[in-house]
Amino acid sequence: MKEAQPQPIYLRDYRPPAFLVDHTELEFDLYEEGAQVVSRLKLRRNPDSDNARASLVLDGVELELRSIMIDGVEVDAERYSVEGEHLEVRDVPDEFELETQVWIKPQENTCLEGLYKSSTMFCTQCEAEGFRRITYYIDRPDVMSLFRTTIRADQSLYPVLLSNGNEVEAGVLEDGRHFAVWEDPHRKPCYLFALVAGDLHCQKDVFVTSSGREVELRMYVEHRNANKCDHGLISLKKSMAWDEDVYGREYDLDVFMIVAVDDFNMGAMENKGLNIFNSSCVLAKPETTTDNGYQRIEAIVAHEYFHNWSGNRVTCRDWFQLSLKEGFTVFRDAQFSADMGSDTVKRIEDVTVLRTAQFAEDAGPMSHPVRPASFIEISNFYTLTVYEKGAEVVRMIHTLLGAEKFRQGSDLYFSRFDGQAVTTDDFVACMEEVSGIDLTQFKRWYEQAGTPVIRVTDFYDPDTREYRLTFRQSCPATPQQTEKLPFHIPFAIGLLDASGQDIALPNGATTQVLHLTEPEQSLVFQNIEAQPVPSLLRGFSAPVRLEYNWSLEQLKFLMSHDSDGFNRWDAGQKLAIVVMQNMISDGSRDVPEILIEAYRKVINDTETDQALIAKMLSLPTEQYLIELADEADVQLIHQVREITQEKLGGALREELKACFQRNVQSSEAYAVDALSIAKRTLRNTALQMLLKTGDEEALQWALDQFQAASNMTDQIGALAALVHSPFENDRAQALSSFYDQWQSDNQVVEQWFSLQSGNPKTGHLQAIKALMQHAAFDIRNPNKTRSVIGVFANQNLTCFHAEDGSGYEFLADQVIQLDALNPQIASRLVTPLTRWRKYSEVRQGQMKLALQRIKSGGKLSPDLFEVVSKSLV
Ligand code: 0A1
Ligand code: ZN
Numbered sequence: 001m002k003e004a005q006p007q008p009i010y011l012r013d014y015r016p017p018a019f020l021v022d023h024t025e026l027e028f029d030l031y032e033e034g035a036q037v038v039s040r041l042k043l044r045r046n047p048d049s050d051n052a053r054a055s056l057v058l059d060g061v062e063l064e065l066r067s068i069m070i071d072g073v074e075v076d077a078e079r080y081s082v083e084g085e086h087l088e089v090r091d092v093p094d095e096f097e098l099e100t101q102v103w104i105k106p107q108e109n110t111c112l113e114g115l116y117k118s119s120t121m122f123c124t125q126c127e128a129e130g131f132r133r134i135t136y137y138i139d140r141p142d143v144m145s146l147f148r149t150t151i152r153a154d155q156s157l158y159p160v161l162l163s164n165g166n167e168v169e170a171g172v173l174e175d176g177r178h179f180a181v182w183e184d185p186h187r188k189p190c191y192l193f194a195l196v197a198g199d200l201h202c203q204k205d206v207f208v209t210s211s212g213r214e215v216e217l218r219m220y221v222e223h224r225n226a227n228k229c230d231h232g233l234i235s236l237k238k239s240m241a242w243d244e245d246v247y248g249r250e251y252d253l254d255v256f257m258i259v260a261v262d263d264f265n266m267g268a269m270e271n272k273g274l275n276i277f278n279s280s281c282v283l284a285k286p287e288t289t290t291d292n293g294y295q296r297i298e299a300i301v302a303h304e305y306f307h308n309w310s311g312n313r314v315t316c317r318d319w320f321q322l323s324l325k326e327g328f329t330v331f332r333d334a335q336f337s338a339d340m341g342s343d344t345v346k347r348i349e350d351v352t353v354l355r356t357a358q359f360a361e362d363a364g365p366m367s368h369p370v371r372p373a374s375f376i377e378i379s380n381f382y383t384l385t386v387y388e389k390g391a392e393v394v395r396m397i398h399t400l401l402g403a404e405k406f407r408q409g410s411d412l413y414f415s416r417f418d419g420q421a422v423t424t425d426d427f428v429a430c431m432e433e434v435s436g437i438d439l440t441q442f443k444r445w446y447e448q449a450g451t452p453v454i455r456v457t458d459f460y461d462p463d464t465r466e467y468r469l470t471f472r473q474s475c476p477a478t479p480q481q482t483e484k485l486p487f488h489i490p491f492a493i494g495l496l497d498a499s500g501q502d503i504a505l506p507n508g509a510t511t512q513v514l515h516l517t518e519p520e521q522s523l524v525f526q527n528i529e530a531q532p533v534p535s536l537l538r539g540f541s542a543p544v545r546l547e548y549n550w551s552l553e554q555l556k557f558l559m560s561h562d563s564d565g566f567n568r569w570d571a572g573q574k575l576a577i578v579v580m581q582n583m584i585s586d587g588s589r590d591v592p593e594i595l596i597e598a599y600r601k602v603i604n605d606t607e608t609d610q611a612l613i614a615k616m617l618s619l620p621t622e623q624y625l626i627e628l629a630d631e632a633d634v635q636l637i638h639q640v641r642e643i644t645q646e647k648l649g650g651a652l653r654e655e656l657k658a659c660f661q662r663n664v665q666s667s668e669a670y671a672v673d674a675l676s677i678a679k680r681t682l683r684n685t686a687l688q689m690l691l692k693t694g695d696e697e698a699l700q701w702a703l704d705q706f707q708a709a710s711n712m713t714d715q716i717g718a719l720a721a722l723v724h725s726p727f728e729n730d731r732a733q734a735l736s737s738f739y740d741q742w743q744s745d746n747q748v749v750e751q752w753f754s755l756q757s758g759n760p761k762t763g764h765l766q767a768i769k770a771l772m773q774h775a776a777f778d779i780r781n782p783n784k785t786r787s788v789i790g791v792f793a794n795q796n797l798t799c800f801h802a803e804d805g806s807g808y809e810f811l812a813d814q815v816i817q818l819d820a821l822n823p824q825i826a827s828r829l830v831t832p833l834t835r836w837r838k839y840s841e842v843r844q845g846q847m848k849l850a851l852q853r854i855k856s857g858g859k860l861s862p863d864l865f866e867v868v869s870k871s872l873v
Helices: 223-228 230-247 291-306 319-340 343-362 384-401 403-417 424-435 552-561 565-586 593-604 610-616 622-628 634-651 653-662 674-692 696-708 712-723 728-742 746-757 765-773 782-795 806-819 823-829 841-856 862-871
Strands: 019-030 035-045 056-059 064-070 080-083 086-089 095-104 114-118 121-125 145-154 160-163 166-172 177-188 195-198 200-208 214-222 255-261 274-278 453-461 466-474 489-496 512-516 520-525 533-536 545-547
Touching: 064 086, 121 255, 121 274, 145 160, 145 195, 160 177, 195 214, 200 223, 200 230, 214 223, 214 230, 223 230, 230 255, 230 291, 230 319, 230 403, 274 291, 291 319, 291 674, 291 712, 319 343, 319 384, 319 424, 343 384, 343 565, 343 610, 343 622, 384 403, 384 424, 384 489, 384 512, 403 424, 453 533, 466 489, 466 512, 489 552, 512 520, 533 552, 552 565, 552 593, 565 593, 565 610, 565 622, 565 634, 593 610, 593 634, 593 653, 610 674, 622 634, 634 653, 634 674, 653 674, 653 696, 674 696, 674 712, 696 712, 696 728, 712 728, 712 746, 728 746, 746 765, 746 782, 765 782, 765 806, 782 806, 782 823, 806 823, 806 841, 806 862, 823 862, 841 862
Parallel strands: 019 145, 214 255, 255 274, 453 545
Antiparallel strands: 019 035, 035 095, 056 086, 064 095, 080 086, 114 121, 121 195, 145 177, 160 195, 166 177, 200 214, 453 466, 466 520, 489 512, 489 533
């Protein structure tokens, strides 16, 4: 008989828990062959439960149950049963203490959920449902408990023993062992539990809160990384101050700890008072970390810290509400990053991810609303939709209410629901209450999947001097949702006159936010002297696809005149897109003068924010061009983009050289301020464009920069330029000397892998297979797997989509192998195959065949089963 397939669970089936846990006492005895976990739970029936006589049902996965007691008495074998992933205890009193003892094997845990070993240390990852791999528990976020945790381990191997809250006791035991006891005064769901035991270096700092309390900050890392802590701690202090200033949120414990681990499925985790980070998302020093790396770390440290309020103090009722904490926290970290640097550049970066990857997700087989209605495996829903689109939804609420009302709404939300597990409806209700704005229609953003399309047309009548804008909105069908109701869309616009000046709008300002709520709406502007140029969707005020019939001249005009920085950049992107799309459809390989002239103007512009200029110099990516195509011809897109780059580089050689030289940095110490970063980006962008054309002088500059670099941005910038250049020998030499220099540093080796797997010059399939044989590669380490296999399938598109289907077959092989080790990573890695609808019939057939092979290959994890089966519908 066929084994039962994993079944979906539904939001509509939510019921309050039958039991509550008032107190959780845990005792860990850590050994080299495994760990014993004793748990004592103070349980009582939930007065709000709809089943007053329910048995106690606890979640548990891969636990060896060694004893079970109620109020100190061993439970009879007939009274309890373990079936699948549940322990059921029947005929329990209304209030009692349950003690269980289990044995687990962290050393054999390769899925990196629950308690596991990363290099020499023990660590945990409990979100979403990892706690059930540690002990039997009611593993759901609306069960919130106080925790007291005792850890016992060998003192020389694990001198540092950490858990949530405050350390209340510590001491020495027999046989070279020692112990520590931690108590967390805040009630929390078990997904926020954490434990770390290891031989770690600790760097300390302090933060004084606005009310004058001293908080001790500690960063724990392996000893070899002791000199990579500064930036994480600086970022943490900035985040703490910012959350006080902007949201009035103070930290609530005496100590805040960050631990860096090398083996981690995601970026980082907001465990109460004990954040655990993927090494690549927190460790930094100038010699090994790029400017992008620095900025990413600052943002992720902030994100995890902000969760202390948006996620921990107020948490999610159930996992369908995941965006309650994630969308809101991503919005908060985006505001923070904008405040720390350039808000326009931050917006450009966020919208780039959204339009390239989230829109693709919204249009793919796993498409789901910001608040999903069902899922098979929750780990599959830590998505760009829940995170990034969820943040866009919060951003739109901010736009609709204005900063002041939004702050009142967030204050109300935090005070009303402090210590509770709530829903996205509760969040929106607070925003409605303080503003008096009806968000009923707006809430469709949480319920309906898919990216809305807004088609804009306009008409100017010189006789009446009226200008009419018409908006038509629609939303494509998505799985399980064929018909969509209109969204409430805040749509920001401006109008430019012939000289490039903003025209005053009816609201008295130069930008106005329209409320689009109907399938079709028009707006007429009076007394407009001449045909204006519309600046549409300023700041990307809503996550929609915008359609308007731009002329190339209008785009070039907006590129230099729009007062909205985001739209200036976007006009340049649109111009380049139209040019490349024309080349693709008409077969021509000439780059029109208008694009060259527009780029010339950008390069020579030393007035505008140089960080924005650097962004404007980069052509839209292949991924985005694919996203925009109905049927993407990957090889053709690659070819046309390469040619466009080379021709721009050739035509603008002198300007690029001047730009490179203008941005040479003085020999002063490396700094990560906005201007220095912009200069390095510009210089490296210019270098790369020049090298692509085979320019010998630029080759020498690249080699010199590579040799002399005192920071990773310059060194890898030069290396990247060489990798993308036609100079094969120099490229090979530089790659190998780079590895020799950095082989002992994992974070740099990951960058070295990515650089090679991400492009066809160094990452054809044979080379990828060779990288996987490299001594530094380890398929059990998610960062290494992502940097070789993930980067190959997501960025090296001509090789992944090779005509013979070899890229697809390769990915399928890797996914099958990984699923047995780490289902979360396997199910993420398979994503590129699920996007088969984008490609030609032949490609579609090959991709589906690869998916079929995965599906029929044996027992899949629920993670991989969900993604693969939904992709083949
Ligand atoms: N809550 C974390 C992300 C995270 C989610 C799941 C994890 O394991 C499955 C780990 C981390 C955040 O938003 O940063
Ligand atoms: Zn988060």
